[in-house]
Amino acid sequence: MKLHNINPWNLSPAEAVAIQRELAREVRGGQIPRLRTVLGLDVSYQRTEQTFTACAVLLKMPELSPMDSCCGVGDVSFPYVPGLLSFREIPPLIPVLKKAPRPDLIIVDGHGIAHPRRFGLACHLGLVTGVPTIGCAKSLLVGTCQKPGPERGDMTPITYDGNLVGYALRTRKGSKPLYISPGHLLDPEEAVKGVQMCLKGYRLPEPTRLAHKLTQRAKDLGV
DNA sequence: GCGACAG
């Protein structure tokens, strides 16, 4: 799909923060569109070398069957800094996003607006692609929430700075909750709906679960 | 000043 160049990638942490504050103003809410396809993304890193493996998996909805996938490798260009994850993961994802067909929805590991400046990885990806995005994190970065009930589907609101930024969702009985927040073009409740439509009995939604598996496999094969 | 801190 075609992407938008909305900022340079060789930045200092201070410059990255300034860009987040600027781009955060462009983020919008919205409803889940008719889903024909959903794209899952993930990036893995080599232990020793400073290299990455990025993968994208396209799933057909509503059966969640994998239709297409692509991977890419390269050298890491930005360190991991809490709050600046998108500057580390988007460069690796750009090539695979260009090769992938434009989906109706994108799900990625990490947060959307549940972020210090309301501009997590999912928001950044949303602006770059123009596609509705959902951040699906395994732990909280900012904000607070009550522990959701034990049953699949139980959820509690995540509040940050007095605002609703997402939901802690029990995606599977007996598993720790997932922290869902909208990236771009979606409201918090819609983001949850999107994730629920992608669940298949596992803790992680199929798009990111399959993307993660592919990322690990591709790494081992040295692809 | 001290602790917390997506992947």
Add this chain to the structure above:
DNA sequence: ATCTTGTCGC
């Protein structure tokens, strides 16, 4: 994220 084996509970 990555380093790492088996093991206990839903």
